Amino acid sequence: MIRRTKSAKTISAVHGDHQAGRGMVDYKGCQTDEDYAKRNDDFWAPPNLDLLDLGKTSKSQWSRTPEESEDEESSKKQDYKSRRHSYEIPSPRTPQSMSPEPHTRQGARLGLPRTPDSLSRPTHLTQAVDDGDITKRLEGLLVTPEDREEKLGLAVSRFQRDLLEKKAKERAANAKAAALRAAKQRRLTRRNPLRPLVQPLDEGWENKVRAARSEHDPSRVLVKAIKGTELRAKDFATLLGNSSWLNDEIINAYLEWIEDAANIAASLEAKTSGERISEVPKFLAHNSFFFNTLRDKGPAQLDRLMRRKKAHGKSLMEVDTMFVPICKGSHWTVGVVRPVAKTIEYFDSFGGSAAPFVQLMRSFLKFQLKDSYVEEEWTTPRTTSAEQNNGFDCGVFLCTNAFCVAFGLDTLCYTEMDMTQQRKNIAAVLLNRGFRGDFDWANSGL
Structure with a gap:
């Protein structure tokens, strides 16, 4: 049996780990191929989406230490075996050669955008994402709570407003001139009484x-x-x-x-x-x-x-x-x-x-x-x-x-x-x- 050590990792593999946004795989304590494979699979396994909270996710939920992996080894052993038969385990030395994965695994590999612990994600966005209605989802993404309190309407450009005001003044002037002409005409003509x-x-x-x-x-x-x-x-x-x-x-x-x-x-x-x-x-x-x-x-x-x-x-x-x-x-x-x-x-x-x-x-x-x-x-x-x-x-x-x-x-x-x-x-x-x-x-x- 050939024992693999950390020196066996190529520079390209290490560089690939950094590109994936997950840091480096810690192979400390691995003795056999099965240990290396398990450590690699634990590293690349997606986080539990049921426990994911966009507003409260911390660094510990995204990067697991070897000790945490050992504590959860018994609970994940069966799940690991079923996943192992569904796809090929990538080599820790060549992460770039991994084939495209399903959407959830691909998202886990690339890493989701992290929100600093000091900032909370806007609640109107999370509410819209949870809502299945596409209209509400778009509104959640594009309209802020302040916008909802105001009556939204189409804004008129300054050029259009000036043009409308000019036309209104012209209509008023024409109406005034017409009234003056009509009044003068009444004075210039004489009619029979009603x-x-x-x-x-x-x-x-x-x-x-x-x-x-x-x-x-x-x-x-x-x-x-x-x-x-x-x-x-x-x-x-x-x-x-x-x-x-x-x-x-x-x-x-x-x-x-x-x-x-x-x-x-x-x-x-x-x-x-x-x-x-x-x-x-x-x-x-x-x-x-x-x-x-x-x-x-x-x-x-x-x-x-x-x-x-x-x-x-x-x-x-x-x-x-x-x-x-x-x-x-x-x-x-x-x-x-x-x-x-x-x-x-x-x-x-x-x-x-x-x-x-x-x-x-x-x-x-x-x-x-x-x-x-x-x-x-x-x-x-x-x-x-x-x-x-x-x-x-x-x-x-x-x-x-x-x-x-x-x-x-x-x-x-x-x-x-x-x-x-x-x-x-x-x-x-x-x-x-x-x-x-x-x-x-x-x-x-x-």
Whole structure:
């Protein structure tokens, strides 16, 4: 019998042991070939996987000393014999010549990654490995516990975010421009009302108007206009009396309330559409002395008035509509200047000529706008008014035409037959102090 000693191990065999990650085989105490073979088999035998704990494995479980092998010799003897018949025992001198082994033995030969005793393996990894569900296993490998607590979503790149913000701003700008164009178009066109313009009053307002008409004291103040003008019983008599002409106080007060309601509506519309709200009013209603001053004294005499109304000079171009009531003898008409459309209109219920008014207004515009005024750009469309068939309703036509223009309604949407009821309606608005409450401008249903 040939006795093998440690000197019999070749350098390549020793080097191979180191490459295997197991260190060197200790043959101390081996006397026979059977001892060498057993020591070699114990060295290369895989660890007990049932006892393997990835988080608690120590060095002693991976590398066994000869003393530990002898203590477990009796328990492993039978297992060793069965394994010995299942495969060929590799030579301790040539570990590189070992043929590929089953997965468990190959893993034992190469050695599993060792975790230092001072570090524990993450529990979310071991849980995922133990779980048979592939989805949970992948989640255990790729998702940390902190990730599970957060709502995961697709991150948007900075370029994509900037692009989305740019498109959102463009859509907002386009929507704003469209709203402004639509608002301007509504002001440039006139439509028929959704219901008859002149409606009967309810019983409560009929009684109030009847009381104003029945007042015996002509000097009694029934209400004040928006600018403080006192309207007395005698003024309401020109509005509610039979076959009466409206006086200056009634016409001026009603136009002031139209101006007020139209400007409030324009401000709300500008706020909704995102348009800049200017200090210059969109609607201006002059009193009955404006035209007479312009005709008799010239446009320079109206300069202080326009400054006071915040529509002086080029600021006039920010005005939507300017009303100019005109009284010729005993006949009332109304002129309308629309800087927004660069038009000069004239409404006469008797169908009179607009030429005198147009000529005076051109001189006024030239004085205010200076070099900005280009005469060819200002047009005088032939607009018409509903016609009267008597000699005393002209003032009522003036008030109704002004309301229609401010509201964007066709000035032919009413007739002479509506004038009796319209007188009561004008009186009710004056007693109500404007287009609010029961006569709210926005809720008129027109």
